[in-house]
Amino acid sequence: MRLLIGWIVFFASTLAYAGLPVQHWQLTNGAQVYFVENHNLPMLDVSIDFPAGSAYDPSTQGGLANLTRRLLSQGAGGLSDVQIADGFADVGAQLGGRFDTDRAGVTLRTLSNAEDQSAALALLTKMLSQPTFAPSIVEREKARVIASLKEAEGEPDVIAERAFQKAVFGTHPYAHRESGEIDTVTTFTGPQLLDFYRRHYSAQGAVVALIGDVSKTQADAIAQQLTAGLPPASLAASTVIPPVPPLTEAVLKTIAFPAKQSQILMGQPGVARGDPDYFALYVGNYVLGGGGFDSRLMNQVRQKRGLTYGVYSYFMPMKEAGPFQIGLKTRTDVTEQALQVVRQTLADFMAQGVTEAELTQAKNNIIGGFPLRIDSNQKILEYLAMIGFYHLPTNYLELFPQRVAAVTSEQIKQAFERTIYPDKMVTVVVGAAESIK
Amino acid sequence: MRRWLWVGLMCCALPAQAAVQQFELSNGLTVIVQEDHRSPIVVSQLWYRAGSMDEFNGTTGVAHMLEHMMFKGTKDVPDGQFSKLIAAAGGSENAFTNQDSTVFFEQLQKDKLTLALKLEADRMQNLTLAPDDFKKENQVVMEERRMRTDDQPQALVYEKMMSVAFQTNPYRRPVIGWMNDLENMTVDNARDWYRRWYAPNNATLVIVGDVTLPEVKDLAMRYFGSIPSHALPVRKPQTEPPQVGIKRINVKAPAKLPYLLMAYHVPELRDTPNDWEPYALQVLAGVLDGSEGARLGKFVVREQRVASQASANYDMIARGPGLFVLDGTPSQGKTLAELESALRDQIQSVIQKGVSEAEMKRVKAQVIAAHVYQRDSAFYQGMLLGEYVTDGLPVSALTDEVARIEAISPAQVQAVAAKYLVDDGLTVATLDPQPVTKDLADQPPADMHNLK
Numbered sequence: 001m002r003l004l005i006g007w008i009v010f011f012a013s014t015l016a017y018a019g020l021p022v023q024h025w026q027l028t029n030g031a032q033v034y035f036v037e038n039h040n041l042p043m044l045d046v047s048i049d050f051p052a053g054s055a056y057d058p059s060t061q062g063g064l065a066n067l068t069r070r071l072l073s074q075g076a077g078g079l080s081d082v083q084i085a086d087g088f089a090d091v092g093a094q095l096g097g098r099f100d101t102d103r104a105g106v107t108l109r110t111l112s113n114a115e116d117q118s119a120a121l122a123l124l125t126k127m128l129s130q131p132t133f134a135p136s137i138v139e140r141e142k143a144r145v146i147a148s149l150k151e152a153e154g155e156p157d158v159i160a161e162r163a164f165q166k167a168v169f170g171t172h173p174y175a176h177r178e179s180g181e182i183d184t185v186t187t188f189t190g191p192q193l194l195d196f197y198r199r200h201y202s203a204q205g206a207v208v209a210l211i212g213d214v215s216k217t218q219a220d221a222i223a224q225q226l227t228a229g230l231p232p233a234s235l236a237a238s239t240v241i242p243p244v245p246p247l248t249e250a251v252l253k254t255i256a257f258p259a260k261q262s263q264i265l266m267g268q269p270g271v272a273r274g275d276p277d278y279f280a281l282y283v284g285n286y287v288l289g290g291g292g293f294d295s296r297l298m299n300q301v302r303q304k305r306g307l308t309y310g311v312y313s314y315f316m317p318m319k320e321a322g323p324f325q326i327g328l329k330t331r332t333d334v335t336e337q338a339l340q341v342v343r344q345t346l347a348d349f350m351a352q353g354v355t356e357a358e359l360t361q362a363k364n365n366i367i368g369g370f371p372l373r374i375d376s377n378q379k380i381l382e383y384l385a386m387i388g389f390y391h392l393p394t395n396y397l398e399l400f401p402q403r404v405a406a407v408t409s410e411q412i413k414q415a416f417e418r419t420i421y422p423d424k425m426v427t428v429v430v431g432a433a434e435s436i437k
Numbered sequence: 438m439r440r441w442l443w444v445g446l447m448c449c450a451l452p453a454q455a456a457v458q459q460f461e462l463s464n465g466l467t468v469i470v471q472e473d474h475r476s477p478i479v480v481s482q483l484w485y486r487a488g489s490m491d492e493f494n495g496t497t498g499v500a501h502m503l504e505h506m507m508f509k510g511t512k513d514v515p516d517g518q519f520s521k522l523i524a525a526a527g528g529s530e531n532a533f534t535n536q537d538s539t540v541f542f543e544q545l546q547k548d549k550l551t552l553a554l555k556l557e558a559d560r561m562q563n564l565t566l567a568p569d570d571f572k573k574e575n576q577v578v579m580e581e582r583r584m585r586t587d588d589q590p591q592a593l594v595y596e597k598m599m600s601v602a603f604q605t606n607p608y609r610r611p612v613i614g615w616m617n618d619l620e621n622m623t624v625d626n627a628r629d630w631y632r633r634w635y636a637p638n639n640a641t642l643v644i645v646g647d648v649t650l651p652e653v654k655d656l657a658m659r660y661f662g663s664i665p666s667h668a669l670p671v672r673k674p675q676t677e678p679p680q681v682g683i684k685r686i687n688v689k690a691p692a693k694l695p696y697l698l699m700a701y702h703v704p705e706l707r708d709t710p711n712d713w714e715p716y717a718l719q720v721l722a723g724v725l726d727g728s729e730g731a732r733l734g735k736f737v738v739r740e741q742r743v744a745s746q747a748s749a750n751y752d753m754i755a756r757g758p759g760l761f762v763l764d765g766t767p768s769q770g771k772t773l774a775e776l777e778s779a780l781r782d783q784i785q786s787v788i789q790k791g792v793s794e795a796e797m798k799r800v801k802a803q804v805i806a807a808h809v810y811q812r813d814s815a816f817y818q819g820m821l822l823g824e825y826v827t828d829g830l831p832v833s834a835l836t837d838e839v840a841r842i843e844a845i846s847p848a849q850v851q852a853v854a855a856k857y858l859v860d861d862g863l864t865v866a867t868l869d870p871q872p873v874t875k876d877l878a879d880q881p882p883a884d885m886h887n888l889k
Binding site: 040041042043073081082083084085086088089090091092093094109110111116140143144146147148150151152153154156257258259260261291292293294302303304305306307308309329330331361364365366367368369370371372374375376377378 | 738
């Protein structure tokens with residue numbers, strides 16, 4: 001594949017995009033429902049999210065939120081883990097999940113015929129309202145999480161990402177690694193997971209998203225069914241996440257690793273969702289490193305010099321300021337050169353801003369590509385869930401192209417000046433580390 | 438957007454999917470059209486029947502290298518312009534190479550299909566292949582190899598396993614090529630490859646989306662119709678001789694955990710009306726690993742706790758020979774030998790005791806549902822069509838798959854397990870983790886000596 005990284009970043013860009021008949025209502029228990037009716041295919045996609053991501057891990061219990069979500073499907077309402085998995089498979093339903101620093105959730109794709117759909121939803125309801133957290137199963141899943149954490153200690157890209165997250169977020173909860181640490185995960189017990197579940201999975205904070213072959217009446221009934229047995233709001237913990245403090249000085253973290261390539265990550269806290277500068281930053285970042293072969297970073301590091309397979313930059317807006325990151329991999333003996341090119345490209349971008357030609361190209365791609373971002377039920381479900389979780393207006397997608405179209409080069413320059421501080425950035429190099437300054 | 442809504446509300450009955458349509462231009466270009474009017478978009482995929490299996494020793498990786506060069510310009514569309522033009526139209530483009538084929542694709546608003554086809558037709562015949570561009574892109578591809586294989590222990594194990602499981606068939610060579618071949622590759626190698634394989638009679642154009650057959654016919658004729666066909670080289674079968682005993686390979690690489698891969702030689706789908714074994718093997722993979730509650734998840738991961746993860750894979754669509762692959766990571770305190778033995782026990786259990794009706798029903802339900810779900814993605818529909826046609830199968834085989842799977846009996850699943858999952862056809866590859874700590878880095882491997 002010619003460009004894996006750019007492709008992933010393109011689809012993983014966290015913004016969503018306009019123009020869908022989104023219906024929104026609130027249940028009496030407080031849950032928010034977002035729905036798009038679509039009968040093209042005989043199937044239903046549904047998800048439910050909670051403010052129960054890794055930012056809510058107590059500071060000494062990294063990984064608690066992740067393990068809690070993971071255990072929902074590992075035994076519930078008198079059914080074993082295998083019975084739950086078999087139950088979904090018997091009707092061809094597919095269970096999935098979401099987890100990041102803010103959010104924990106589950107997704108379900110099922111055929112929409114009455115029999116299969118109700119069987120799948122009944123299982124999902126049990127998972128959400130009666131998870132067992134049986135001690136023996138908790139121990140087994142802990143061991144599996146620990147195995148993957150241990151494996152990650154041998155993967156230079158994960159080592160780099162971990163060092164980056166720690167250096168950018170310091171003591172802020174966004175520094176919590178999603179799956180936790182080996183030392184903390186080892187200590188968890190069933191009752192601790194049950195307690196976290198009770199305090200973070202109430203209907204009050206739940207967002208139910210649905211798209212597919214059901215009516216609004218059915219969607220409402222499904223949302224009620226899924227949320228009826230959730231823990232009471234009276235137990236709910238605070239969902240506040242403190243603001244992310246800015247970095248005060250440049251940090252260079254080098255880690256030696258016996259690999260053919262060095263992993264380079266640079267960045268800092270970016271912006272929160274809803275930040276007034278967001279659209280200017282998003283469009284500007286297309287030119288810097290978000291736009292694949294249209295971007296300056298790709299042009300300078302790959303096209304002109306052949307130093308990397310892929311280089312990117314992105315803003316990941318979260319409830320509070322999520323990361324701004326530039327990343328690339330390069331063979332060890334040109335690590336320093338590649339890093340210099342990236343730094344110079346960023347410095348030039350900050351000093352000059354974008355040209356009108358670059359701005360036009362960025363807008364043409366983002367606006368012209370809008371229909372591709374909502375061309376499947378799966379993609380639309382993700383947007384519904386995001387709109388709901390971050391309290392964005394239901395016409396957010398409709399407004400998106402207009403907001404992009406309105407961005408000017410001056411706004412981009414100012415937004416980057418307000419947000420990005422190249423002299424106070426974190427730089428992580430894993431691989432050939434000794435020579436880097 | 439409005440159209441999407443309108444279609445959504447109008448189609449209250451569950452519509453049957455429009456039939457796949459196929460035609461051929463007089464120069465041999467095959468065109469497949471799947472109309473899908475759910476969304477005002479179109480996917481274009483141009484499949485060249487030339488992958489790493491068509492390469493020769495010494496120039497491995499040239500198929501993939503040419504894929505990269507296809508973005509480096511023609512006389513009319515200079516370097517960088519292909520991507521720029523597609524991006525300006527709001528589209529995305531990319532390409533991939535595998536053992537069987539090289540595929541170029543664009544995803545666009547439906548009225549931009551013209552642009553994609555015009556550009557694809559241009560680079561099918563007018564590629565520049567400038568030596569300077571080749572030199573830089575060759576560096577990029579070597580970075581890609583380091584990223585995907587050399588620094589990925591499990592990918593390295595897979596690469597070594599393939600080179601041992603196959604000793605004569607070209608599937609033994611990595612798609613991205615051996616590093617030494619990449620280092621010694623020239624622009625002439627790429628040019629030879631381009632002349633040999635890039636022709637309308639060696640390609641299939643797959644279009645999925647909000648378009649009509651007459652519209653696609655018209656565009657295909659206009660842009661590809663005048664490209665001359667040329668004689669294609671004879672492809673030798675290079676059939677792998679039967680394996681006559683178990684093979685083992687151990688791979689040392691910096692890593693924290695060991696890893697196990699087990700691969701058995703199995704057949705692929707060739708004669709669609711008559712072959713049943715590939716379908717039975719696909720059901721077998723489902724019985725072992727179709728869901729978390731399937732046999733590997735239930736017994737090996739959950740009851741015995743021998744593995745922290747274990748999976749089984751089989752893909753019945755390929756131009757070359759097939760493998761049925763199991764892999765896994767041993768749990769803390771368990772050895773690779775214990776994991777291998779646990780996976781073998783599962784295979785023996787199928788061979789000796791067969792599979793239950795409940796398991797059969799479950800796997801079939803998953804296949805039926807998957808055939809509905811795959812219609813949610815225009816791109817994925819195109820992928821399936823392209824794979825079938827490139828591998829020489831009729832598109833009807835794709836629609837027949839559900840019926841063929843439903844017809845498989847428990848006895849047939851047991852039979853293919855007994856026939857193929859035997860030691861004489863087995864290759865076992867293991868990862869032996871080496872230290873990743875600084876102590877080792879103090880004695881750097883050869884290519885770290887360049888550091889100042």
